[in-house]
Amino acid sequence: MGRFIPLLALASSALAWIGEVKEENGVKYQCKCYSDNACWPTVTDWTSLNTTVAGALKRATPPGAVCHRSLSTAGVSNASTYNAAACADAQANWLNEKWLTDDPIASLWPLYTNNTCLPTSDPNSPCTQGFYGVYVIMATTKAHIKAGVDFARTHNLRLIIRNTGHDFLGRSTGKHLTELRGYGSLIINTHSFKDVTFTTKYTGIGNWTGGAATVGIGMQGRELFKHCFDQSPPVVIVGGECPTVGWGGGYIQGGGHGPLSSIYGMGADNILSFDAITVNGEYVTANAVENPDLFWALKGGGPSTFAVVTSLTVKTFPEVPTAGTIVNINSTHTNDTAVFNKGFTIFHNLANHYTDHGMFVYFELSTGRLHIAPFVGPRMNTTQVEAVLKPLFDQLDAAKIPYDKYTRGFPTFFQFYIDMFEDEQPNQNSIVGGRLFSQTDIKERGDAVAEALLFASAPTADVGGFSVGHILNPGYGVPVADNAINPKWRNASSFVITNVIMNGDESWELKKERENIQTNVVGAALRKAGPDGATYVNEGDLNEPNWQTSYWGSNYPKLLELRKKWDPEGVLYTQTTPGTEDWSVIDYGTKLCKAVS
Ligand SMILES: Cc1cc2nc3c(=O)[nH]c(=O)nc-3n(C[C@H](O)[C@H](O)[C@H](O)COP(=O)(O)OP(=O)(O)OC[C@H]3O[C@@H](n4cnc5c(N)ncnc54)[C@H](O)[C@@H]3O)c2cc1C
Ligand SMILES: *[C@@H]1O[C@H](CO)[C@@H](O)[C@H](O)[C@H]1NC(C)=O
Ligand SMILES: *[C@@H]1O[C@H](CO)[C@@H](O)[C@H](O)[C@H]1NC(C)=O
Ligand SMILES: *[C@@H]1O[C@H](CO)[C@@H](O)[C@H](O)[C@H]1NC(C)=O
Ligand SMILES: *[C@@H]1O[C@H](CO)[C@@H](O)[C@H](O)[C@H]1NC(C)=O
Ligand SMILES: *[C@@H]1O[C@H](CO)[C@@H](O)[C@H](O)[C@H]1NC(C)=O
Numbered sequence: 182m183g184r185f186i187p188l189l190a191l192a193s194s195a196l197a198w199i200g201e202v203k204e205e206n207g208v209k210y211q212c213k214c215y216s217d218n219a220c221w222p223t224v225t226d227w228t229s230l231n232t233t234v235a236g237a238l239k240r241a242t243p244p245g246a247v248c249h250r251s252l253s254t255a256g257v258s259n260a261s262t263y264n265a266a267a268c269a270d271a272q273a274n275w276l277n278e279k280w281l282t283d284d285p286i287a288s289l290w291p292l293y294t295n296n297t298c299l300p301t302s303d304p305n306s307p308c309t310q311g312f313y314g315v316y317v318i319m320a321t322t323k324a325h326i327k328a329g330v331d332f333a334r335t336h337n338l339r340l341i342i343r344n345t346g347h348d349f350l351g352r353s354t355g356k357h358l359t360e361l362r363g364y365g366s367l368i369i370n371t372h373s374f375k376d377v378t379f380t381t382k383y384t385g386i387g388n389w390t391g392g393a394a395t396v397g398i399g400m401q402g403r404e405l406f407k408h409c410f411d412q413s414p415p416v417v418i419v420g421g422e423c424p425t426v427g428w429g430g431g432y433i434q435g436g437g438h439g440p441l442s443s444i445y446g447m448g449a450d451n452i453l454s455f456d457a458i459t460v461n462g463e464y465v466t467a468n469a470v471e472n473p474d475l476f477w478a479l480k481g482g483g484p485s486t487f488a489v490v491t492s493l494t495v496k497t498f499p500e501v502p503t504a505g506t507i508v509n510i511n512s513t514h515t516n517d518t519a520v521f522n523k524g525f526t527i528f529h530n531l532a533n534h535y536t537d538h539g540m541f542v543y544f545e546l547s548t549g550r551l552h553i554a555p556f557v558g559p560r561m562n563t564t565q566v567e568a569v570l571k572p573l574f575d576q577l578d579a580a581k582i583p584y585d586k587y588t589r590g591f592p593t594f595f596q597f598y599i600d601m602f603e604d605e606q607p608n609q610n611s612i613v614g615g616r617l618f619s620q621t622d623i624k625e626r627g628d629a630v631a632e633a634l635l636f637a638s639a640p641t642a643d644v645g646g647f648s649v650g651h652i653l654n655p656g657y658g659v660p661v662a663d664n665a666i667n668p669k670w671r672n673a674s675s676f677v678i679t680n681v682i683m684n685g686d687e688s689w690e691l692k693k694e695r696e697n698i699q700t701n702v703v704g705a706a707l708r709k710a711g712p713d714g715a716t717y718v719n720e721g722d723l724n725e726p727n728w729q730t731s732y733w734g735s736n737y738p739k740l741l742e743l744r745k746k747w748d749p750e751g752v753l754y755t756q757t758t759p760g761t762e763d764w765s766v767i768d769y770g771t772k773l774c775k776a777v778s
């Protein structure tokens with residue numbers, strides 16, 4: 182099979198362009214190589230890559246493929262996949278976060294796989310690649326990651342770094358809901374990088390002399406918290422609330438909020454050094470002295486944007502006694518919508534009050550259901566938490582809003598975390614959006630913010646929604662770190678993820694309509710209610726208007742320059758990250774291409 186190498190060579194590129202040249206609506210594009218293109222690597226090329234990675238290259242097989250007779254992919258030979266025992270296992274574990282994150286390629290948010298190849302009870306039903314990539318390197322060494330980056334660069338393949346598959350926005354399957362971004366890609370799985378070492382006194386670059394940990398890129402939230410707790414004395418690291426979300430991958434590179442952010446800042450604020458592989462396949466360290474610009478950008482500048490991180494060194498802090506409260510208002514208490522809405526508004530209008538006391542609050546909101554689980558009071562005992570929350574319960578009582586609550590205190594944050602946080606359920610279908618409301622938004626327009634959030638639970642007569650909120654102010658009493666995170670986070674009060682509920686089997690047109698509801702109905706209401714706010718790239722809308730400013734504020738121009746420096750050709754790609762403006766998905770959403778005219 183001949184390789185298709187157009188004569189056109191980019192002036193800025195050392196390599197001749199290998200790939201399809203396409204034209205759509207008068208714009209000329211150069212596309213990544215896909216499995217239905219002549220430029221797709223030959224079997225010999227893949228075999229050679231497999232040799233380089235010591236056999237760690239696998240066909241990327243959707244987790245439900247074991248329930249189907251065979252997997253078919255354009256341009257690649259079909260694989261027979263059925264295995265009754267493995268199928269029963271897949272069916273039993275379809276809502277198990279750990280099982281899914283341990284899978285080589287599974288995405289926990291099936292809309293971003295096109296809901297392809299589900300664990301059916303009909304083995305004859307078709308299983309296609311959907312939005313998943315075609316090959317995956319199950320990397321166990323840095324050299325495997327480098328080999329994957331080099332192969333994707335030289336063969337012009339869409340490259341996906343897959344840590345846990347947790348990304349709400351499908352960025353680890355590498356496609357967009359209705360645009361098949363990443364269809365035909367090479368995936369590098371970093372899940373096995375779980376090494377961690379602790380020191381009680383950091384002696385590396387910079388002025389930090391407290392404790393530190395060096396953490397492998399595959400480490401997940403709860404396992405990292407557990408390692409911290411097992412130290413003597415126990416320590417804490419700022420991480421997210423979800424037990425299985427990766428810690429050092431998308432989380433840190435997007436900024437990273439968590440239950441201790443109100444006292445210790447954002448996840449990315451606390452990084453001391455990164456080890457990474459550049460898009461040119463070079464091993465680099467990035468810290469305050471070595472590659473300080475890359476150091477700055479990796480701290481919140483966007484996942485899969487500047488380099489592939491392999492490990493991180495982060496500040497540890499002393500454990501803290503922690504107390505908190507769980508509150509419910511739902512149909513057990515009232516079916517009166519006006520009463521419920523008033524209760525939510527009272528709760529949410531006190532957001533600045535909670536953060537002024539260093540609290541973090543996690544809540545879930547849908548029509549008639551508010552589940553606050555939990556209020557987190559670091560460095561507090563139950564008496565202190567009850568004192569901070571007294572105005573809330575006084576106001577609810579005065580307004581005759583029924584609710585239930587309980588408060589518990591623990592000697593450490595870790596014990597609190599294990600007891601008071603709940604696991605989320607994966608494999609739900611929704612289109613994500615959201616907004617960060619500032620202290621000013623809450624103070625000056627709290628009722629309007631609450632109203633917009635209540636509206637997001639039922640934006641139209643036939644569309645349902647639910648929201649996940651995080652009340653925190655990572656600027657409160659914490660020295661401001663110099664990094665790429667949107668400066669708006671320093672005045673944050675409430676960051677809420679909104680979801681438009683989907684079935685997953687909607688037509689292309691209906692998916693587009695529902696995306697429009699998230700962006701232009703729900704999103705418009707949120708922006709109107711919170712004009713001083715911002716959005717969060719890890720938990721935001723892929724169609725966010727003015728995403729550059731919305732996600733990064735005044736840091737965007739510098740991030741754009743750094744993207745041009747560290748990945749000028751677009752070896753990495755994640756939608757709505759710095760420097761991706763020229764890239765689009767054309768040809769009915771199947772090809773990731775860069776406009777060249
Ligand atoms: C249930 C749930 C709870 C969450 N809770 C929180 C929370 O409390 N706080 C918070 O801030 N966020 C939270 N998030 C959002 C989370 O930060 C993002 O989904 C994040 O992208 C997950 O990163 P990951 O590495 O686990 O996921 P993946 O899906 O594997 O990767 C996500 C993105 O990061 C890129 N990436 C992964 N590893 C690397 C690497 N080594 N180098 C370069 N790029 C890499 C991927 O290519 C992809 O673009 C939550 C998400 C979910 C689904
Ligand atoms: C890579 O090599 C290993 C070990 O020989 C083999 O099991 C695997 O199937 C190969 N991968 C591909 C995609 O052929
Ligand atoms: C692969 O599977 C598809 C779908 O089942 C089928 O149409 C196609 O003929 C198969 N290709 C080969 C080479 O068997
Ligand atoms: C996605 O799903 C739709 C509906 O089942 C189907 O028509 C389309 O071909 C799928 N796309 C891919 C890339 O599998
Ligand atoms: C250490 O602190 C000094 C004084 O605040 C500052 O000027 C210097 O930049 C810091 N060094 C590093 C590497 O952060
Ligand atoms: C409503 O709150 C009660 C606690 O009072 C809880 O047991 C129940 O699960 C909640 N219902 C819903 C739908 O969340």
Ligand SMILES: *[C@@H]1O[C@H](CO)[C@@H](O)[C@H](O)[C@H]1NC(C)=O
Pocket residue numbers: 512513514515516
């Ligand atoms: C609300 O309605 C549900 C369903 O009809 C009912 O079970 C519940 O008891 C009602 N709650 C209250 C507080 O009346």
Ligand SMILES: *[C@@H]1O[C@H](CO)[C@@H](O)[C@H](O)[C@H]1NC(C)=O
Pocket residue numbers: 562563564565
């Ligand atoms: C909490 O701490 C305060 C201040 O030290 C103390 O007065 C109070 O008794 C403590 N409450 C509990 C339940 O330990």
Ligand SMILES: *[C@@H]1O[C@H](CO)[C@@H](O)[C@H](O)[C@H]1NC(C)=O
Pocket residue numbers: 668669671672
């Ligand atoms: C945060 O608020 C303070 C005062 O409340 C203000 O001075 C500062 O400019 C704000 N910062 C941002 C990034 O909005």
